[in-house]
Amino acid sequence: MAKTLRVVVPPHPLIAHWLTVLRHDGTPPALFRTAMEELGRWLSYEAIRDWLPHRRDVIKTPLASTEGTVIETAVPLLAAPIFPGGLQLWEGARQVLPSAELCLGGLPEAIEAQAGVVLLLDQIRQGDELIELLRRLEQLGVEAPRLRVITALTASPGLKQIGETYPEITIHTACIDADLDEQGRILPGIGDPLQRLGIRTAQPH
Numbered sequence: 039m040a041k042t043l044r045v046v047v048p049p050h051p052l053i054a055h056w057l058t059v060l061r062h063d064g065t066p067p068a069l070f071r072t073a074m075e076e077l078g079r080w081l082s083y084e085a086i087r088d089w090l091p092h093r094r095d096v097i098k099t100p101l102a103s104t105e106g107t108v109i110e111t112a113v114p115l116l117a118a119p120i121f122p123g124g125l126q127l128w129e130g131a132r133q134v135l136p137s138a139e140l141c142l143g144g145l146p147e148a149i150e151a152q153a154g155v156v157l158l159l160d161q162i163r164q165g166d167e168l169i170e171l172l173r174r175l176e177q178l179g180v181e182a183p184r185l186r187v188i189t190a191l192t193a194s195p196g197l198k199q200i201g202e203t204y205p206e207i208t209i210h211t212a213c214i215d216a217d218l219d220e221q222g223r224i225l226p227g228i229g230d231p232l233q234r235l236g237i238r239t240a241q242p243h
Contacts, residue, residue, distance in 0.1 A: 042201065042205055043197060043200060043201030043204075043205050043206075043207065043209070044207070044208040044209070045192065045197060045208075045209045045211060045214065046084065046085075046208065046209065046210045046211070047211055047212065047213060047214060048080070048081070048084040048210070050080060050084070052076070052080055053077065053080050053081065053084075053212050054212070056073045056076040056077050056080070056212070057073075057077065057190065057191070057212040057213055059072075059073040060073045060074065060077070060190060060191075060228045061226065061227070061228055063229070065234070067234060067235055067236030068236075070234045070235060070236075071126050071129075071235055074123055074126030074127055074129075074130070074160065074190060074231075074235075075126055075127070075129040075130035076130055077127060077130065077190050077212055078126065078127030078128060078129060078130030078131040078158065078188065079130030079131060079133050079134060080130075081127075081131075081188045081189075081190075081210045081211070081212065082127075082130065082131035082134050082135060082156070082188055082210075083134045084210055085156070085186045085188055085208075085210040086134065086135070086186070089154070089186060090109060090115075090154075091109070091110035091113040091154070092107050092108060092109050092110055093107070093108060093110050094106070094107060095107070095108050109137065111137050113152050113153070113154065114139065114150050114152065114153035114154070115135065115137060115138045115139065115153065115154045115155075115156070116138065116139050116141050116146070116149065116153055116154070116155045116156070117131065117132070117135060117138040117139065117140050117141065117155075117156045117158065118141040118144070118145055118155065118156070118157050118158070118171075119140075119142075119158040120157065120158065120159045120160075120167070120171070122160065122231055122232050122235055122237055123159070123160020123161070123190065123231040123235065124157075124158040124159050124160055125158075126160070126235065127158040127159075127160065127188060127189075127190065128140070128158050131156070131158060131188065135156065138156065145171065145174055145175065145178065146178075148178065149175075149178045149179065149180055151179065152184075153180075153184065154184050154185070154186070155175060155180050155184060155185050155186075156185075156186050156187075156188060157171060157185070157186070157187045157188065158188045158189070159187070159188075159189045160189065160190055160191075160228075160231040161189055161190055161191040161192065161193075161224060161227070161228065161231065162189050162191070162192040162193060162196045162197065162200070162209070162211070163193050163195075163196050163218060163222055163223070163224055164193075164195060164196050164199065164218070164222055165195070165196030165197065165198075165199040165200040166199075168187065168196075168200055169199065169200060169203050169204065172185075172200075172203070172204045172207065181206075182204070182206035182207045182208070185207055185208075186208055186210065187207060187208065187209040187210070188209075188210050188211075189209065189210075189211050190211065190212055190228065191211060191212060191213055191215060191224060191227065191228055192209065192211045192213070192214050192215070192224075193214070193215050193216075193217070193218050193224045193227075194214060194215070194216050194217070195217075195218055196218075197209070197214065215227060
């Protein structure tokens with residue numbers, strides 16, 4: 039049976055709302071950052087629903103014993119936000135992934151054998167950036183079941199390319215847009231996250 043890329047677009051009104059805020063060309067930088075954070079929170083919540091390691095445990099309430107569910111903190115979880123928008127997604131994701139170890143500046147040189155990895159990217163356009171990250175994770179021994187990708191927005195051409203190379207991964211996103219323009223920007227998209235977040239880059243000398 040052929041393997042097919044799994045792209046999850048949760049039908050949640052809060053996710054749709056914050057995506058609309060991102061899209062609007064009148065959204066100021068501060069609110070754009072908030073929208074990214076909220077999408078990071080809700081998309082992460084959906085992404086870990088059936089994925090986060092957990093176990094059943096017997097506990098005592100003030101009145102009796104009962105069985106409950108607890109997160110298996112012995113299994114490491116790494117969060118790798120990709121600059122720039124990935125950091126804003128992480129600000130929201132950290133609220134539902136409080137035990138995750140943050141990896142700033144890219145992927146670590148080594149990843150523990152059982153560790154789960156969450157990649158956070160502001161958007162997936164042609165797919166090249168994510169494919170390179172997946173290639174590096176593959177070299178580090180991280181297979182698809184241990185990986186979740188969270189992104190505010192995706193484009194069909196990028197998903198097609200990713201699916202041809204890494205069909206086993208799962209991506210959680212707020213929306214799939216159909217097209218790219220001649221400059222490789224998603225249409226209708228959310229614009230340039232760097233500019234819309236109000237981040238200035240150093241000019242070359």
